[in-house]
Amino acid sequence: MVADVVIEEISYAAVNAAREIFDTTLGSGYVERSGFVRLITSRHGVALRATDTNGSTVGVVAGECLDLDALVRSVPEDQAQAVRVALGTSCAEPVGLVRSVAVRPDVQHHGIGTQLVSAAITALRQRGANTLVSLGWADDRGCHIAGVLLALAFQQRGVFDDFWFADSHQRGYRCPSCGGPCRCQAHLFVGSIPAALDQLPVASMRIEGSRARR
Ligand SMILES: CC(C)(COP(=O)(O)OP(=O)(O)OC[C@H]1O[C@@H](n2cnc3c(N)ncnc32)[C@H](O)[C@@H]1OP(=O)(O)O)[C@@H](O)C(=O)NCCC(=O)NCCS
Numbered sequence: 001m002v003a004d005v006v007i008e009e010i011s012y013a014a015v016n017a018a019r020e021i022f023d024t025t026l027g028s029g030y031v032e033r034s035g036f037v038r039l040i041t042s043r044h045g046v047a048l049r050a051t052d053t054n055g056s057t058v059g060v061v062a063g064e065c066l067d068l069d070a071l072v073r074s075v076p077e078d079q080a081q082a083v084r085v086a087l088g089t090s091c092a093e094p095v096g097l098v099r100s101v102a103v104r105p106d107v108q109h110h111g112i113g114t115q116l117v118s119a120a121i122t123a124l125r126q127r128g129a130n131t132l133v134s135l136g137w138a139d140d141r142g143c144h145i146a147g148v149l150l151a152l153a154f155q156q157r158g159v160f161d162d163f164w165f166a167d168s169h170q171r172g173y174r175c176p177s178c179g180g181p182c183r184c185q186a187h188l189f190v191g192s193i194p195a196a197l198d199q200l201p202v203a204s205m206r207i208e209g210s211r212a213r214r
Pocket of ligand 1: 003107109148
């Protein structure tokens, strides 16, 4: 059954509920509060939540529209060059980065992740994105978000070993899968803006840098 949820922008009041889901699924402290709040307040940021019929937060997605240099600066420093090479020159800027997606474990596999990423793509397009990029976390069970992204016509562009190893060591977060420092891979996906969204009016914008999150 597909879950009946409402997708809405995250207000400041809902930040803690959203971060709780990130902490549970991606590792405590992985998504930093300050960076997340910045996405909520920035006109280039996207922060959406899915709420169930009781109004509880059951899923979250964070994203950002930025230029290629800022995207590369936003990944763990030791991985930046490899990501730049894998992206090549084919990404039309600004790039819509789908940064972190998480669904409460008890309601996963009911289409909520797909609805969140679809809504994030629309929001990123509204903020000017001309290409879509996502770095998916892959542990020994595979890349969790791959099915969702491939179903939304993303293509896989690269695989990076130990992507968060140095970052998790430096920032002190633990991976929910392998502990710490994290030995998981990142899978790089690139997507096009769906034709139906191509006609959206896009405001002129200045792009700023940031840090990427899985
Ligand atoms: C990855 C994640 C966000 C996906 O969210 P989700 O709500 O489970 O996503 P969906 O339900 O839309 O899709 C997941 C799978 O369920 C399937 N599915 C969707 N609706 C379904 C339904 N009604 N019945 C049965 N299966 C369904 C999808 O086909 C998909 O299968 P696939 O992965 O084999 O292709 C979620 O599993 C999660 O939070 N994982 C932990 C954190 C994480 O890894 N985040 C991604 C970091 S990049």
